[in-house]
Amino acid sequence: MKLQKQTEIEQLFKKNYRFYCLLSYSYVSQWDIAEDIVQDVFVKLLTKKDSTLLLNINAYVCRAIKNNSVKYITRTKKLETLDENCLFIPFHDEPIYEEINRASILQKSINNLPLGCKNVFELCALDGHKYNSAADQLGISVNTVKTQMKKAYKILRHDLKNYYLVVLFFLEN
Template sequence: MKLEKQTEIEQIFKKNYRVYCLLSYSYVSQWSVAEDIVQDVFVNLLTKKDNTILLNINAYVWRAIKNNSIKYVSRTKKNEPLDENCLSIPLSEEPIIEHANRASIIHESINKLPHGCKSVFELCALDGHKYNSAADQLGISVNTVKTQMKKAYKILRHDLKNYYLFILLLLEN
């Protein structure tokens, strides 16, 4: 049984190695690190003492590579030094004024949304509520929340053609 499992894992490794490396590379952006992550996942799988039977080894490996890649990125992001160029930018009032103008334009567009759309959008997009939570709070179905969010984004995309990218940045912060 152990030998069968080992040969099956080796076959999966040989067959999908490049695809797994590409998956990891899409997160870490360094080929050598991606290869290391893939190899570590397979070594851990082969040396695993827990004899639980994996129904889908390929899915397990895929998820493990993705998770290990994300862990690597989060660990290395904490250690990145600040960019010296961003520290040397002189502060002026113009960007602050421009930001305030953009924010007021965005808030005007949000206020122009139909009442139901506006309340759903504010709860989900601005306050960070999940669709289920917003539906419970407003006494409507989750599908209605989804529909109202689609409608709100469509209206805002049209109204804020020039500020579309700025909205995405605003919502991330």
């Protein structure tokens, strides 16, 4: 029974390896990491002591790959700083009559933030400070920094709702 399970898993691996790597890649955006995650999932599956058969092994593998990819992201997540090269792309149905200075739109929105939000946002998002460092520098608590960052993101999302932002952290809550 164990040999049959192992053969089934190996066949699934060989048949769907590229698909599984693409699934992981859609989360981690690094091909070598995606391959490692897929291989780790299959190694764990093969060495799993519980010999009960899974009803839908493909669904189990896809879910495991997704979960491991998300775990990888949360383990290695680092706040990247904004730079002047952030791109805004107008909605495709808006006519473009003149070139828009995209960096000035972002800067204008940041300048319109309430003072506390602006200071915290500039330290954390633009200068790359960690929340603890920003809290120490501003003489406020870490929870206040978190609250101000959430408030800043909410305001910026609202102000920039007509633009797609190529920076991922604006898509996060």
